Amino acid sequence: MPQRTVTVGSRSGLHARPASLFVQAAAKQPVKVTVARDGQPPVDARSLLSVLALGAQHGDTVVLAAEGDGAETAIEELAALIAADLDAKE
Amino acid sequence: MTALMTGIGVGSGSAAGPVARMAPPPALPAPRTVAGAEAAAEAAAVRAALCQVAADMEQRAAAAAGAAAEVLCAQALMAADPTLADRAAALVLDGTDGPHALAAAFGEFRAGLEAAGGYFAERVADLDDLRDRSVARLLGLPMPGLPDPGHPYVLVADDLAPADTALLDPATVLALVTQRGGPTSHTAILAKILGLPAVVGCQDAERLTDGRPVLVDGAAGTVEADPRPETVAEAAAREERRRRQAARTRGPGRTSDGHPVKLLVNLGALHELPAAAAADSEGVGLFRTEFLYLDRAQAPSLEEQTAAYREVFTAFAGRRVVVRTLDAGADKPLPFATAPDEQNPALGIRGLRTATRDPELLRTQLAAIAKAAEGSTAEVWVMAPMVSVPEEAADFAAAARAHGLRTAGAMVEVPAAALRAGAVARSCEFLSIGTNDLAQYAFAADRTLGSLAALLDPWQPALLDLIRMAAQAGERHGRPVGVCGEAAADPALALVLTGLGVTSLSAAPSCLGEVRAALAAHTLDDCRRLADRALAAPDAATARAEVLATLG
Numbered sequence: 001m002p003q004r005t006v007t008v009g010s011r012s013g014l015h016a017r018p019a020s021l022f023v024q025a026a027a028k029q030p031v032k033v034t035v036a037r038d039g040q041p042p043v044d045a046r047s048l049l050s051v052l053a054l055g056a057q058h059g060d061t062v063v064l065a066a067e068g069d070g071a072e073t074a075i076e077e078l079a080a081l082i083a084a085d086l087d088a089k090e
Numbered sequence: 091m092t093a094l095m096t097g098i099g100v101g102s103g104s105a106a107g108p109v110a111r112m113a114p115p116p117a118l119p120a121p122r123t124v125a126g127a128e129a130a131a132e133a134a135a136v137r138a139a140l141c142q143v144a145a146d147m148e149q150r151a152a153a154a155a156g157a158a159a160e161v162l163c164a165q166a167l168m169a170a171d172p173t174l175a176d177r178a179a180a181l182v183l184d185g186t187d188g189p190h191a192l193a194a195a196f197g198e199f200r201a202g203l204e205a206a207g208g209y210f211a212e213r214v215a216d217l218d219d220l221r222d223r224s225v226a227r228l229l230g231l232p233m234p235g236l237p238d239p240g241h242p243y244v245l246v247a248d249d250l251a252p253a254d255t256a257l258l259d260p261a262t263v264l265a266l267v268t269q270r271g272g273p274t275s276h277t278a279i280l281a282k283i284l285g286l287p288a289v290v291g292c293q294d295a296e297r298l299t300d301g302r303p304v305l306v307d308g309a310a311g312t313v314e315a316d317p318r319p320e321t322v323a324e325a326a327a328r329e330e331r332r333r334r335q336a337a338r339t340r341g342p343g344r345t346s347d348g349h350p351v352k353l354l355v356n357l358g359a360l361h362e363l364p365a366a367a368a369a370d371s372e373g374v375g376l377f378r379t380e381f382l383y384l385d386r387a388q389a390p391s392l393e394e395q396t397a398a399y400r401e402v403f404t405a406f407a408g409r410r411v412v413v414r415t416l417d418a419g420a421d422k423p424l425p426f427a428t429a430p431d432e433q434n435p436a437l438g439i440r441g442l443r444t445a446t447r448d449p450e451l452l453r454t455q456l457a458a459i460a461k462a463a464e465g466s467t468a469e470v471w472v473m474a475p476m477v478s479v480p481e482e483a484a485d486f487a488a489a490a491r492a493h494g495l496r497t498a499g500a501m502v503e504v505p506a507a508a509l510r511a512g513a514v515a516r517s518c519e520f521l522s523i524g525t526n527d528l529a530q531y532a533f534a535a536d537r538t539l540g541s542l543a544a545l546l547d548p549w550q551p552a553l554l555d556l557i558r559m560a561a562q563a564g565e566r567h568g569r570p571v572g573v574c575g576e577a578a579a580d581p582a583l584a585l586v587l588t589g590l591g592v593t594s595l596s597a598a599p600s601c602l603g604e605v606r607a608a609l610a611a612h613t614l615d616d617c618r619r620l621a622d623r624a625l626a627a628p629d630a631a632t633a634r635a636e637v638l639a640t641l642g
Contacts, residue, residue, distance in 0.1 A: 012209060013209065013210075015209045015210060016160070016164065016209070017160060019164075020160075020163060020164050020167055023167055024167070043173070044173050046171075046172055046173075047171045047173035047174070048164070048167040048168050048171050049171045049173065049174055049202070049203070049217075050171075050173050050199075050202075052203055052206065052210050052213060053199065053202030053203055053206055053210070054206070055205070055206030055208075055210050057208075
């Protein structure tokens with residue numbers, strides 16, 4: 001199954017605006033993408049509450065995974081969002 | 091048929107309009123077991139309720155702007171969360187009824203956010219709001235939170251919390267009426283900030299239903315249901331005269347014979363800053379800093395505080411800004427500053443006392459204020475809340491000086507500080523009397539209890555005695571003495587305070603015009619005579635009546 005490890009780039013962590021943008025982007029993907037933190041069970045990337053509950057701070061790493069047609073592209077697009085500093089875009 | 095209801099009036103204006111009630115959060119019905127076909131229907135209803143709430147939040151987000159819109163957007167995403175809906179539906183299919191399934195599913199995510207801590211834990215209030223809305227949708231109950239009838243309205247509620255009122259739009263809310271609350275409750279303070287007439291502690295308000303026309307008179311403390319059109323027209327004409335009169339005098343506060351009384355504004359949040367800075371005032375007499383600390387798991391950083399203070403000092407360039415250091419505890423508990431096990435929080439570790447237990451909180455705050463004051467032309471003063479003995483004032487002033495803040499003062503809110511005001515005044519640079527807490531402690535009357543409102547009346551002669559002690563001590567030692575409680579907002583009482591020797595008055599921006607006009611119409615000797623009359627009265631009602639009679 002395609003997966004990728006990414007470091008959270010937003011200063012406030014995967015929270016507020018960065019988390020909302022990430023979840024909205026995940027909902028647009030043709031495949032279900034999951035996100036997980038160090039060995040914890042993966043959660044649905046379309047679930048804002050689950051993503052917030054990861055408590056991922058700036059500099060933490062998360063693992064994205066997906067399966068099926070378009071999985072690679074979906075992971076790539078979402079990984080770019082996690083790595084970017086989304087707080088900087090006002 | 092007109093009906094007259096009475097309560098405690100706030101402000102001196104009046105307004106008429108239709109009632110819109112704020113519904114309380116829905117209560118969960120008794121649990122029941124759902125089974126078979128009913129469970130499938132109930133699960134579908136639960137999903138539909140969540141979808142509707144998500145749509146409501148999206149609609150509200152589209153109508154809002156800035157930070158408020160962002161919060162509402164995030165709430166819409168939370169309500170539309172597929173994992174949340176799946177969990178609630180699964181609980182229903184296991185036999186739980188819809189409302190309890192929703193409450194349980196929200197509860198699980200709430201625990202998850204709390205466990206994540208920090209910023210993440212600060213979202214639990216949003217989640218609680220969504221839970222209440224979803225349950226109300228499912229049960230067909232009125233939506234909790236501020237009403238949105240699509241036209242201006244008189245807001246009627248059991249009571250208002252700071253969280254409810256942050257979203258309140260003065261363009262659509264004409265007046266406030268609450269069943270509970272006293273003259274110094276959050277509702278009363280908010281009404282003054284927004285310049286809205288209000289009647290609090292109005293027990294009959296429970297009879298007011300949505301759409302019923304009412305006339306709210308803040309000066310008289312009355313709510314008239316189904317008023318006659320002539321009555322409404324008279325009130326509107328009176329209101330117009332009052333506004334014109336308040337707008338007539340401008341500039342620094344002074345009596346007709348030129349005795350200066352500084353007129354300052356109270357400031358409690360950055361969103362109030364534009365209106366506060368635009369008001370005709372000589373600065374900020376009370377800058378409450380709690381807003382920086384509320385709804386958080388940890389204290390704000392030095393940088394964050396510095397940025398907020400700098401914003402205020404810039405808006406008030408060339409004017410005075412009196413910053414009150416953190417006043418946590420009692421009605422404003424903070425997870426990192428308040429002990430959870432106090433039997434009597436109003437008499438516990440609050441105000442300056444939190445600095446004894448956690449010196450770092452005060453040190454960081456003073457450092458941030460000093461840093462923000464660097465290079466600013468604002469005249470920055472700092473003062474400590476809840477000073478009880480002179481030594482505390484001296485320690486605070488020394489700590490402020492160590493950070494380069496030269497003008498440090500003490501609030502007089504504890505009767506002991508008023509009784510020993512001379513020694514307190516000698517220990518620092520100025521005094522500021524917080525009449526709300528001073529009344530609460532002098533009369534042993536909880537300021538949040540509407541039923542004790544009579545004891546908390548700022549016209550109480552015993553309270554005026556304590557104010558006079560502090561004012562005279564300040565005069566003897568050459569220290570300014572301000573008043574920054576609700577008392578300063580009443581034009582007649584402002585004259586009495588001036589007569590007692592108070593040198594500055596700080597109130598909500600919307601109240602200053604009337605206070606300025608009253609001062610400009612009287613000499614200092616007039617004020618002293620009014621003060622003598624009030625002090626000689628046997629009770630608050632007589633004091634007020636005699637002063638108003640003298641003023642004609």
